Amino acid sequence: MSISNMTLSEASQGLTKKDFSALELLDATLCRLEAVNPTINAFIRTDPQLARTQAIALDDERSRGHIRGPLHGIPMAHKDMFYRKGVGSSCGTSVAIPLPTETSTVLARLDAGGVVQFGVLNMAEFALGPTGHNWSKGHCRNPWNTDRISGGSSSGSAASVAARVNFGALGSDTGGSIRGPAGICGVTGLKTTYGRVSRAGTMGLSHTLDTIGPIARSALDCAMIMNAVVGSDPADPSTWQIASTDYVANIEKSLAGLRLGIPTNYFFDEIDPEIDAAIKLALATLRDLGCTLIPIVLPDLVATDAAGGLITACEAAALHSGLLKGQGDLYSTQVRLRVERGFVISGVSYVNALRYRSVALKQFIEQVFSIVDVFLAPVLAHQTPEIEATDLRSGSEMDKLIAQLTRLTRPINYLGLPALAIPAGFTNDGMPISMQLIGRPFSEEMLLGLGHVYQLNSSWHEASPAI
Amino acid sequence: MNDVTNEQVLAAFATVGQIPLAPAASIAAVLSWQLAVTSLAFSQISFSVEPYSFIVQLRQGI
Numbered sequence: 001m002s003i004s005n006m007t008l009s010e011a012s013q014g015l016t017k018k019d020f021s022a023l024e025l026l027d028a029t030l031c032r033l034e035a036v037n038p039t040i041n042a043f044i045r046t047d048p049q050l051a052r053t054q055a056i057a058l059d060d061e062r063s064r065g066h067i068r069g070p071l072h073g074i075p076m077a078h079k080d081m082f083y084r085k086g087v088g089s090s091c092g093t094s095v096a097i098p099l100p101t102e103t104s105t106v107l108a109r110l111d112a113g114g115v116v117q118f119g120v121l122n123m124a125e126f127a128l129g130p131t132g133h134n135w136s137k138g139h140c141r142n143p144w145n146t147d148r149i150s151g152g153s154s155s156g157s158a159a160s161v162a163a164r165v166n167f168g169a170l171g172s173d174t175g176g177s178i179r180g181p182a183g184i185c186g187v188t189g190l191k192t193t194y195g196r197v198s199r200a201g202t203m204g205l206s207h208t209l210d211t212i213g214p215i216a217r218s219a220l221d222c223a224m225i226m227n228a229v230v231g232s233d234p235a236d237p238s239t240w241q242i243a244s245t246d247y248v249a250n251i252e253k254s255l256a257g258l259r260l261g262i263p264t265n266y267f268f269d270e271i272d273p274e275i276d277a278a279i280k281l282a283l284a285t286l287r288d289l290g291c292t293l294i295p296i297v298l299p300d301l302v303a304t305d306a307a308g309g310l311i312t313a314c315e316a317a318a319l320h321s322g323l324l325k326g327q328g329d330l331y332s333t334q335v336r337l338r339v340e341r342g343f344v345i346s347g348v349s350y351v352n353a354l355r356y357r358s359v360a361l362k363q364f365i366e367q368v369f370s371i372v373d374v375f376l377a378p379v380l381a382h383q384t385p386e387i388e389a390t391d392l393r394s395g396s397e398m399d400k401l402i403a404q405l406t407r408l409t410r411p412i413n414y415l416g417l418p419a420l421a422i423p424a425g426f427t428n429d430g431m432p433i434s435m436q437l438i439g440r441p442f443s444e445e446m447l448l449g450l451g452h453v454y455q456l457n458s459s460w461h462e463a464s465p466a467i
Numbered sequence: 468m469n470d471v472t473n474e475q476v477l478a479a480f481a482t483v484g485q486i487p488l489a490p491a492a493s494i495a496a497v498l499s500w501q502l503a504v505t506s507l508a509f510s511q512i513s514f515s516v517e518p519y520s521f522i523v524q525l526r527q528g529i
Contacts, residue, residue, distance in 0.1 A: 194525060208521075240526060306503035313497070321483040328485055340487055341497050343479040349501050352509050354518035359511050361521060365528045416525045441528040 003028040005464065008167040008221035012070045015062070022055040022062070022073030026116055029075045032165045033119075036467055040141040040150075042160040043119050044080045044090055051075065051118035058114050070248070071228055072114030078170040079157050080120035081127060081203035082107050091203045092123040092153075094136040095323055095330045104201025105236065106170060106212055106229045113228040121156025125335045127172055127205045128316065129153055130180050130405040131390050135332040139387055142185055143465040144431055148384045151181030151405075157215045158185035163467055168216035168225050172202065174209045174312060176379075176409025179421035182215050183379035183434025186423050188451065188461060189215040190222045191409075193442045194416035196242075197226075200235035206315040207238075208354065209308060209413045218461050219422065219451030223247035226444065245445050253449030255289045261296035261368065261375030267408055271381045278425030278433040279378055285457055286376075286450075294372050299363050301411040307353040307360075308414035309406075314350040317342025338402075361415050369440050374450060377408060379421050379434040412438055420447040423460035432460075 003025055006014065014020055020028075030048050037043050058073045080090045083100035084107055091097055107117070122140040124132065132140040132150035140155035142148045143163040150159045154171030158181035161169055171178040173191040182189025190213040197212040204210060214225035226247045232239040262283065268276065287293050320339045328336065368375065382404060390401055412419050417438055425433040437447050455461050480487045 195522070238522075303504055303506075306500050310497075310500040310504055313500070317483075325484040333488060337488055340480065340485070343483065343485075343487075344476045344497050345501065349504065351518060352512060353504055354521070355512050355516045356504070356509060357518070358520040358524040359513075359516060361524045361528065363511075365524075369528070416521065441525045443529075 004032040005164050007217045008074060008224055009218070011074060011167055012224070015073045022058045022116060023052060025073060026051055026055045026075045026118060029118065029165065036143070036163045036165050039146060039467060040143050040159050040163055041138045042122050042140055042156040042163065042165065043077065044092070044122050044137050044156070046119035048118065051116050054116045058116065068112065068114035069228070070224055071110065073116060074114070074167050075116045075118045076110065076168050077117060077119040077121050077160060077166050078107070079123045079154050079172060081123060081172065082170055083201045083203070089120065089203065090137065092125045092127070092134055092137055093330070095327045100201065102201050105198040105233045106202070109229050115228070121160055121169060123155055124153035124177075125332055126320070127153040127174065127177055127203065128335045128338050130176060130402055132159075132181065133334070133387070133391065141387075142384070143467045144186060147386050147388070148431060149184065149387050149390055151184035153177040154181050154215060158182045158187055158189065161185070161187045161215050161217060162465060164464055168214055168221050170212060170225070170229070171215050172205070173211050173213060173413065174205050175308060175413050176406045178213050178215060179379050179409050179419060179434070179436055180405060182421045183436075184384050184432065186432030186434070186460070186463065186465075187215055188218055188222055188423070189213065189421045190226065190444065190448070191412065191419045191421070192444060193418045195238045195240045196418070196442060196444065197229055198231070198233035198236040198239050200233055204319055206312040208315065209312060211413070218455050219420065219448045220248065220251060220455075222420070223251050223448045223452070226448070242442060247445055247448050250445055251449050251452045253446070253453055255286065255291050255450065255453055258291045258374070258450070259294055259372040260286055260291040261294050261372030263298050263375060263377055264295050265298055266301045267298075267377035271378060272383055274383070274427045275378055275381060275433050279376070279435055282424045282435055282454070282458070283376065286454060289453060289457060296368060296372055296375055299360070299367050303356070304360050304411040304414045305407060307356055308410040310345060310349060310353045311414070313338070313342035314345050315342070357414060364415055365440065374437050374439040374443070374446065377436050377438065379408060379436050380405065381408060383427060384431045409436070417441060418444045418447055420451045422451045422454065423463075425460055426463070
């Protein structure tokens with residue numbers, strides 16, 4: 001196996017056993033990057049010399065017996081919205097963003113864990129778009145088929161991991177921006193509970209909905225990244241002081257008796273037959289592993305979806321009002337339109353959309369999680385569209401497309417719940433199919449464990465695109 | 468609540484010094500959201516519910 005084709009956990013083991021050095025691992029990654037990035041456009045910037053300097057220093061530390069942890073010497077690149085002091089972040093836009101004065105908490109924690117950051121990744125402009133289009137930095141391409149969308153907004157995070165040019169990446173998820181691209185590119189992505197991972201020092205989009213999480217090749221790899229970044233942070237008051245857990249040590253789960261819900265409404269209402277068949281196959285596997293499958297009627301999620309969209313529009317408009325005033329012409333049309341609509345929503349509607357949130361969550365927990373421990377749903381109900389067919393910069397068709405791509409993910413952001421997107425098969429034309437496992441607040445450990453056991457008994461996550 | 472006029476839209480954009488790119492499209496989308504949220508959700512909110520109770524509910528839901 002080539003070094004760059006390893007998973008994060010395999011690369012970590014290789015470093016521990018001294019099969020290769022951090023510098024050799026980085027150079028293999030950079031070599032792979034040169035080969036594939038011109039095709040997928042997943043990277044906005046690379047920092048090879050700085051990364052090599054870091055890798056050499058980390059190899060020196062290791063030779064002296066100082067090992068920071070399992071991520072010591074692992075090359076990673078992240079969505080270009082995680083700020084580093086004194087280094088410009090593009091946020092996927094041509095708009096001038098002030099130079100950061102602080103490093104984001106999550107990058108600082110990965111630095112402390114010994115990660116070598118070798119670049120920053122493509123993303124939807126200001127994380128406002130579920131397709132992977134970017135008219136400023138160029139569209140990100142799906143490694144499985146470069147004519148198809150990569151998904152977004154964490155487009156480069158998913159595409160780079162799928163193309164085996166990145167061992168793991170941070171993304172953000174406000175309406176599906178981790179799960180969507182992870183699902184469409186055939187990798188694993190974790191949308192964390194609201195308040196589980198610090199957003200301090202990251203680009204905001206919608207402060208009551210934004211979450212940070214990992215995209216990687218497997219649930220185990222996601223668990224390794226989560227161990228490094230999770231936890232409360234005084235710099236982000238939304239984070240909660242909850243007892244920390246070791247997601248890797250606790251990932252081996254028995255699924256015996258686990259109550260797995262299958263929604264009878266909403267999530268499967270418009271599902272493509274090929275995707276439906278793949279999900280049913282995954283359910284059969286999980287049943288064979290000991291899960292008890294329970295049909296479950298979910299509370300209405302139409303209003304939940306709409307309320308999430310309304311809140312994002314309002315909060316994004318407030319965040320962007322200053323930039324729009326001075327640099328509105330630099331926004332791409334689609335993104336500016338999406339920001340602008342927030343200006344015409346009434347304050348009463350915004351506050352009521354926030355007030356309904358606790359009502360909806362209480363209802364959801366009582367109705368769903370009193371019966372099941374976790375439920376399973378597709379990430380996307382439709383076949384992955386082509387880039388050209390979705391190159392919609394404005395108009396009602398754009399609204400329909402965005403609604404279709406986020407319909408199954410945005411309600412979970414509104415409810416604040418964690419969800420793990422994992423590969424579940426392929427369509428007849430070779431595009432990945434993904435399912436999401438959704439659990440109670442702060443149940444990431446269970447979701448990662450369930451995903452890990454499923455991946456030990458399936459091989460969808462091991463398939464790699466012929467790029 | 469959903470009866471937003473063109474004048475109100477233009478006034479909203481004026482507060483941030485912008486000329487809207489497509490007010491008609493924006494209005495339609497916004498009205499769609501407001502209508503969905505109003506008709507399906509707001510009727511379930513009691514007088515005492517305040518926005519921050521979501522965080523409490525989230526932490527109680529573990």
